[in-house]
Amino acid sequence: MATIRDVAKLADVSVSTVSRVLNQTGYVNEETKKKVNRAIQQLNYKPSQIARGMVSGKTNTLGLIVPDIRNLFFPELARAIEDFAQKMGYSVIICNSDNDRAKEDAYFQLLQEKHIDGVILASEVSQSHIQTLQERGIAFLVIDAIVHSPPVLSVHTDHIHGAYLAAAHLIDQGYRKIGHLRGPFTSSTANDRFEGYCLALRKAGIAYDSNLVQIGDYQIKSGHEAMAKLLVMREPPEAVFAANDLMALGAMEAVAEHGLKIPDDVAIVGFDGLPFAAIATPKLTTVQQPIYEIGTIAAQMLIESIREPQKEKLSVVLQPSLVIRDSSVRKGGK
Amino acid sequence: MATIRDVAKLADVSVSTVSRVLNQTGYVNEETKKKVNRAIQQLNYKPSQIARGMVSGKTNTLGLIVPDIRNLFFPELARAIEDFAQKMGYSVIICNSDNDRAKEDAYFQLLQEKHIDGVILASEVSQSHIQTLQERGIAFLVIDAIVHSPPVLSVHTDHIHGAYLAAAHLIDQGYRKIGHLRGPFTSSTANDRFEGYCLALRKAGIAYDSNLVQIGDYQIKSGHEAMAKLLVMREPPEAVFAANDLMALGAMEAVAEHGLKIPDDVAIVGFDGLPFAAIATPKLTTVQQPIYEIGTIAAQMLIESIREPQKEKLSVVLQPSLVIRDSSVRKGGK
DNA sequence: CTGGTGCATGGTAACGGTACCATATTTATA
DNA sequence: TATAAATATGGTACCGTTACCATGCACCAG
Incomplete structure (x- = not known):
């Protein structure tokens, strides 16, 4: 060379x-x-960017920490981040954390050794890692996570409002007995979505019934199981809001296994707006997250913060939108 | 620091x-x-890995070039590569090429400037880029691509055999009039899959009928359109082998729109074995590619080659397997 | 006693850039 | 015409490591 x-x-x-x-x-x-x-x-x-990095201390490289790139939410996010980063002259290193503490630690070690300029955390965040980043002066941004310490760059979707839209839509369709397949208690998005669900019920004057709420882990199988539990009740709900599309899909399977029809016997709404929701049978009504936009904004804010570290740490909230498809609308009306 | x-x-x-x-x-x-x-x-x-890189000329970083990480094949591949790389102390930079020459050029520039140790090309490969890599002495490996020049590290699936399995399965089910939705002529995998389809027909003594073969671009929409063309024929095929799962999905939509049932009116087989094939309605029979394994082997071979550059450049072929589900099997038999 | 060998440590030139200072030379300005 | 300012270029320390050479000491064999 x-x-x-x-x-x-x-x-x-x-x-x-x-x-x-x-x-x-x-x-x-x-x-x-x-x-x-x-x-x-x-x-x-x-x-040589290495030699340049040697002098400047900058590497023009970002880290993206996700739980698992195979989770359908993340390829879209990664693509958006990579697109923007590339345009601004940055490359992106992906890290699959599996939400596992040991793996995260290893990646943090790596990111420091490689003098990464900034990190996007789309995985769960531990307080101690945040602290490390702050101490080391490494720019970072969290997506959809709550951070208790001082102001931090963050982007999230308004999950409460999204869930509210979903539940309100079902109420609007005339349903009163509405079930919810929620995500794990450890997930702030799951808690927010649950809150939005409660809010819609309250606003409509519908009493909250804890029997109608089942817990899952955001995976297909748990949606299947949770739905199965609801279906064996004496008076099962006629409509269900699943906390994400994967669980909605599992729920759809369970409904089919019970010989019931969607939406005629049970209406279903999901959350996330993943591509397969549009091609499921029946097509799934879902709360669409602006995933690509989240990624773009995240990359943009992070890079800005790298270039002007003293700038104020902003928090951006994006609004999701309800996409009404077949799984929640009865052909002949209620 | x-x-x-x-x-x-x-x-x-x-x-x-x-x-x-x-x-x-x-x-x-x-x-x-x-x-x-x-x-x-x-x-x-x-x-500091930068300073070390300065001295050693190594960065312990790999590049992964894919057309688009959102294409469902690639997250699984990326995950496998990243898992293995991480275990061996390498990080992975992802590059979305969109099969676009200009973007590829930009990434190649970048990879050279950043002194990447090796590159996995899971995108289309141009002869000139291969040459650049060889001249620069950068280790690389191609996935599912044909390279005409001297021996090069490569991993691929046996697409011919996979397609053969798919078509033979349909023949086995008693079908004689079997359509094929093929991919673009520019894609070697599409050509291979077409070849496997022809092979199965020939072996069964079925005459090849070019009217039964439609061309698509591996996307859902093109599968839909291609299938629609077949369905308006005077004597439409009773079974169709789609060159990938996405086109199979499009085909399924088209069949449904024509008021026909799968598999009773038309049997369908896909190719790739993407997760959604298992959860489509009806569940899609497909040729399963060992994606994770491809990624692991690719990463392994590449890293070996980085460490021992003089070693022989091997070519590994992996066998896919047919996963029979509902879309190709009539309940009461043919 | 001399010299080789194993152990332990230090000094310093690279690696490939950038930043800063020094030194012309030309041009504009008082 | 003297002097400042703009233009143009060169020299070199430094960024944080590693590789290599040098040095010193203890121990052992001849």
Whole structure:
């Protein structure tokens, strides 16, 4: 690999001059500039980002920590982040944490050793890792997570409002006995979505019935099981709001197994707006999260914060929207 | 950030000694080692991978070029690669090429500037990029692609055999008039799958009928359109082998729109074995690619090749398997 | 007693850039 | 015409490591 010194020699100038041409700083004569560029071309010279990083302390690299890139929410998010980052001259290293403390620790070690400029945390966040980042002065941003310490960059969806829209839609369709398949108590999004569900009921004057709320873990199987429990009740709900699309899908399977029809016997609404919701049978009504937008904004805010560290740490909330499809609308009306 | 000099000063030894402790090279007295480790702990010192890269020319970083991480095949692949890489001390930078030449060029520029140790190409590969990598001495491996130049590391699925399994299965079910929704001519996997389809027909003594073969682009919509064309024929096929699961899904939609039932009126088989195939309605019979395994083997081979560049460049072929579900099996038999 | 060998440690030149200072030379300004 | 300002270029320390060489000491064999 050619170095800046090779270029300097070939162009018969000093390394300083080459550096100036490269970075467009200081004064360089037009003729000289051409000479240098010719040499660069000729040697197919590419400045080493490692050496640059050595001097500047910057690597133009971001870390993205997700639980598992295979979870359908994350490829879309990763794509958005990568798109924006690439446009701004950053590359993205992906880290699958599995929400596992040991793995996270290993990644944090790595990100520090590699002098990553910033991190997007789309996984669960532990207080101690946040602290590490703050102490080390590494820029970071959390997605959909609650952080108790001082102001921190964050982006989230308004899960409460989204869940409210979902439940209100079912109420609007005439249902009164509405079940909810909620996510784990440890998940703030699950708690928010549950809250939105309660809010809609309260607003409609419907009494909360804890028997209608089942707990799952955001996976298909748990949705299946939770729904099965509801279906064996003496008076099962006629409509169910699942806390995410995966659980909604599991619920749909359970309903089919019980020989019931969606939406005629049971209406179902999901949450997330993953692509498969549109192609499920029947097509799933769901609360659409603006995933790509979340990713873009996250990347944008993070990069801004890297470039102007003293700037105020903002928190952005995005609104989801209800996408009404077949799974929640009876053909002949209620 | 503490440097090796800070550690040396605190431990009252030379940087050489600290370096020796860090890398476990040369002689270091037990006592001294302890003293140094204590200093490292105390300062929370992490050796800079940038500085190390500066000296060694290695970055312990891999590039993964995919068309689009949102294509369901790739998250699984990426996860496998990342898992193995992480275990071996490498990080992975993802690049979405969109099979776009300009974007690929930009990434290649980047990977060179960042001194990436190796690249996995799961996107289309241009001859000139291969050449660049070879000239620069950057290790690389291609997945599911044909490379015409000298031996190159590669992993692929036996698409011909997989497609053969799919078509043979339909023949086995008693179908004789079997359609095929193929992928683009520019895709070697599409050509292979088409070949496997032809092979099965030939073996069963069924004449090839070009009217039964429609072309798509591996997306849902094209599967839908291609299937629609087949359904309006005077004598539409009773069974269709779609070149991937996405097109199979589109085909299923088209069948439903025509008021026909799967598998009673039309049997369908897909290819890839993506998660949603198992949860589609009806559940889709498909040729399962060992995606995670492909990724693991790819990462393993690439890292080996980085560490021993002179080693022979191997080509590994993995066998897919047919997963028979509801979309291709008539309840009462044919 | 001399010299080789194993152990332990230190000093310092790279690696490939950038930043900063020094030194012309030309041009504009008082 | 003297002097400042703008233009153009070169020299080199430094970023944080590692690799390599040098040095010193203890021990043992000849």
